Amino acid sequence: MVVSIHQLDDGAWLSVNDSRSVPVSELWLLARHDFCDCEPADFLAEGFVEVGVDWPDVEGRIAGQCVQCGASGVTGWLALGRVERESEEFHRVDPSSVHVPERRTRLATPSE
Numbered sequence: 009m010v011v012s013i014h015q016l017d018d019g020a021w022l023s024v025n026d027s028r029s030v031p032v033s034e035l036w037l038l039a040r041h042d043f044c045d046c047e048p049a050d051f052l053a054e055g056f057v058e059v060g061v062d063w064p065d066v067e068g069r070i071a072g073q074c075v076q077c078g079a080s081g082v083t084g085w086l087a088l089g090r091v092e093r094e095s096e097e098f099h100r101v102d103p104s105s106v107h108v109p110e111r112r113t114r115l116a117t118p119s120e
């Protein structure tokens with residue numbers, strides 16, 4: 009199974025299998041995060057910093073800012089979508105549902 013994950017245009021897009029799948033400039037609702045003191049935080053995504061696969065989840069760390077308090081920085085790892093095992097189709101998550109960033113030390117390696 010080969011899934012190709014990239015960021016394009018200086019982090020403006022997450023590309024999955026060579027199609028632009030998730031844009032930035034969207035509001036993500038973050039809960040149980042350490043990005044700022046808002047709970048939950050309305051986080052405006054400005055750019056993908058790192059992307060990777062924790063099979064079957066496609067994950068990324070996103071730079072941006074909290075629209076409530078103005079804090080800016082980079083999130084922990086967020087699930088951006090998942091790849092269907094059978095069809096290999098990518099289904100993105102809904103940014104406006106609640107997302108809990110993961111703090112983790114190991115790096116996800118995109119399989120290419």
Ligand SMILES: [Zn+2]
Nearest residue numbers: 044046074077
């Ligand atoms: Zn905040």
